Amino acid sequence: MTDLDVDLAVIGFGKGGKTLAAAMARRGARVAMIEQSDRMYGGTCINIGCVPTKALVHDAENGSPDVPGPERYRRAAERTDALTTLLRGKNFAMLDTLDTVTVITGTAAFADPHTLTVRAGDDTLRVTARTIVVNTGADPELPPVPGLRESGRVVTSTELLARTERPGELVVLGGGYVAVEFASMHAAFGARVTLLARGPRLLRSEDDDVVATATEILTGAGVTVRTGATVTGVEDDGDVAVVTYTDQDGVRRTARGDTVLAALGRRPHTAGLRLDAAGIETDARGAVVVDEHLRTTQPHVYAVGDVNGGPQYTYVSLDDHRIVLDDLTGEGRRTTTDRRAVASALFMTPPLARVGLTEAEARATGRPLLVATRRVADMATVPRARIVHDPRGLMKAVVDAETDEILGVTMLSHDAHETINTVALAMRHGVTASEMRDEIYTHPSMTEAFNDLFANLRPA
Numbered sequence: 001m002t003d004l005d006v007d008l009a010v011i012g013f014g015k016g017g018k019t020l021a022a023a024m025a026r027r028g029a030r031v032a033m034i035e036q037s038d039r040m041y042g043g044t045c046i047n048i049g050c051v052p053t054k055a056l057v058h059d060a061e062n063g064s065p066d067v068p069g070p071e072r073y074r075r076a077a078e079r080t081d082a083l084t085t086l087l088r089g090k091n092f093a094m095l096d097t098l099d100t101v102t103v104i105t106g107t108a109a110f111a112d113p114h115t116l117t118v119r120a121g122d123d124t125l126r127v128t129a130r131t132i133v134v135n136t137g138a139d140p141e142l143p144p145v146p147g148l149r150e151s152g153r154v155v156t157s158t159e160l161l162a163r164t165e166r167p168g169e170l171v172v173l174g175g176g177y178v179a180v181e182f183a184s185m186h187a188a189f190g191a192r193v194t195l196l197a198r199g200p201r202l203l204r205s206e207d208d209d210v211v212a213t214a215t216e217i218l219t220g221a222g223v224t225v226r227t228g229a230t231v232t233g234v235e236d237d238g239d240v241a242v243v244t245y246t247d248q249d250g251v252r253r254t255a256r257g258d259t260v261l262a263a264l265g266r267r268p269h270t271a272g273l274r275l276d277a278a279g280i281e282t283d284a285r286g287a288v289v290v291d292e293h294l295r296t297t298q299p300h301v302y303a304v305g306d307v308n309g310g311p312q313y314t315y316v317s318l319d320d321h322r323i324v325l326d327d328l329t330g331e332g333r334r335t336t337t338d339r340r341a342v343a344s345a346l347f348m349t350p351p352l353a354r355v356g357l358t359e360a361e362a363r364a365t366g367r368p369l370l371v372a373t374r375r376v377a378d379m380a381t382v383p384r385a386r387i388v389h390d391p392r393g394l395m396k397a398v399v400d401a402e403t404d405e406i407l408g409v410t411m412l413s414h415d416a417h418e419t420i421n422t423v424a425l426a427m428r429h430g431v432t433a434s435e436m437r438d439e440i441y442t443h444p445s446m447t448e449a450f451n452d453l454f455a456n457l458r459p460a
């Protein structure tokens with residue numbers, strides 16, 4: 001066994017960890033970046049997450065209708081693979097070219113609070129470090145449904161993204177981010193898609209009217225949506241898998257597909273890390289327990305990104321790195337409790353983005369409210385949506401009637417994933433609803449919808 005002694009060891013090449021590694025190395029720290037797979041330099045987002053999915057969504061929306069769906073998909077998958085290969089190389093080089101960084105391709109586990117053993121094939125390396133950052137991400141959940149693990153036709157998002165062949169008939173299990181994004185995208189590539197969601201509606205954290213509109217859009221795009229569907233088994237039958245489920249009335253039904261995508265959530269990845277050897281605690285969901293500075297139960301060990309049980313977004317992992325960097329090199333004042341108005345965006349077509357509270361959440365606060373709900377098709381002063389041939393969707397704003405404070409905005413509309421950032425910035429910096437209403441925006445843009453939206457607030 002060979003030894004390496006460093007100031008900082010990062011386990012996992014995720015967004016927070018790699019950014020921290022680079023920042024610390026630029027300050028002269030000796031850093032070890034340990035990544036288990038040479039297919040994962042740069043982490044989930046660029047290899048098997050945000051980047052490949054959004055590249056496919058883009059090509060699904062913009063491909064020539066004259067090219068058959070399977071061929072359009074093959075081309076899109078190939079260019080996506082080229083893109084992720086490029087980014088993987090750039091990410092590797094970003095760290096490997098720094099003098100004080102050693103990138104180690106191997107699987108890390110704790111031997112004691114300051115020591116990691118890293119296995120790569122028959123080789124074992126011992127890494128000792130003053131500071132350790134766990135950035136190991138999350139893995140798809142596969143609940144114990146009979147046949148789910150055994151079926152040769154059930155795939156995770158990672159496995160489906162690795163294929164260049166488009167499914168003919170895709171059954172999607174789940175009603176969250178991955179389920180809706182893949183259902184929308186594969187339908188746009190011409191696959192027959194059935195989405196089975198357990199809850200009474202998709203996207204459980206959004207308002208009823210938003211979900212109804214999103215479901216209408218998905219259905220209009222050719223997705224068969226079944227809610228209240230409890231999957232009871234999966235069985236292979238020749239070229240197809242038969243998914244058995246009970247509907248909301250308890251009636252037994254089946255859905256058939258050549259491919260079944262399990263999109264049932266992602267669980268923090270701690271398996272094999274031997275956190276117990278370092279006295280690092282996990283919670284009931286398997287997430288590493290951290291305080292608001294992202295310190296684990298060992299104060300010199302931090303956990304960033306999906307593994308700490310926080311919101312599973314790349315930009316949250318990135319913000320985690322800012323907190324740890326401040327703790328290591330600054331005043332240690334930055335914490336997770338500073339976060340306000342963190343937006344989210346789900347990339348169906350058109351995208352669904354939100355920042356702040358839903359109307360239902362705002363009502364539960366008991367504050368006096370003004371609410372504006374506008375269908376994009378009715379917003380005559382927002383021609384951008386029609387210019388790009390997509391006037392689908394709706395926008396909502398929820399405002400405190402007494403203070404004019406923006407409590408939340410939801411946008412299911414063209415470019416919502418971009419436009420929502422303007423509201424997030426406004427909310428963080430105390431810009432009021434009236435100011436948003438009277439602001440000057442470029443034309444024709446989706447942002448100018450705020451002139452209309454905030455002019456239509458009514459007591460709720």
Ligand SMILES: Cc1cc2nc3c(=O)[nH]c(=O)nc-3n(C[C@H](O)[C@H](O)[C@H](O)COP(=O)(O)OP(=O)(O)OC[C@H]3O[C@@H](n4cnc5c(N)ncnc54)[C@H](O)[C@@H]3O)c2cc1C
Pocket residue numbers: 011012013014015016017034035036037040041042043044045048049050051053054106107108109135136137138157178269272273304305306307311312313314315317347
């Ligand atoms: C299909 C899909 C689409 C998504 N789309 C979006 C999106 O559009 N926008 C968005 O913000 N978020 C999106 N997400 C979520 C986002 O990808 C994650 O929140 C983010 O990538 C998590 O990053 P992380 O820093 O936690 O670590 P990750 O990027 O997950 O990196 C963890 C790394 O640790 C490595 N590792 C694990 N165990 C070990 C070990 N023992 N030793 C060494 N290495 C190890 C893994 O191989 C991996 O490379 C998506 C996720 C998925 C699955």
Ligand SMILES: NC(=O)c1ccc[n+]([C@@H]2O[C@H](COP(=O)([O-])OP(=O)(O)OC[C@H]3O[C@@H](n4cnc5c(N)ncnc54)[C@H](O)[C@@H]3O)[C@@H](O)[C@H]2O)c1
Pocket residue numbers: 143173174175176177178179181197198199203231263264265266311312313344345346347
């Ligand atoms: N655009 C984005 O930012 C983006 C895109 C994809 C993923 N992500 C991140 O990755 C995370 C994981 O995505 P996801 O879609 O897998 O998770 P999710 O939490 O968004 O959705 C999981 C779905 O599975 C259902 N479910 C869970 N257990 C079940 C069971 N036993 N039986 C039936 N249904 C069950 C839930 O009701 C829910 O509908 C997301 O929460 C999100 O943070 C983000």
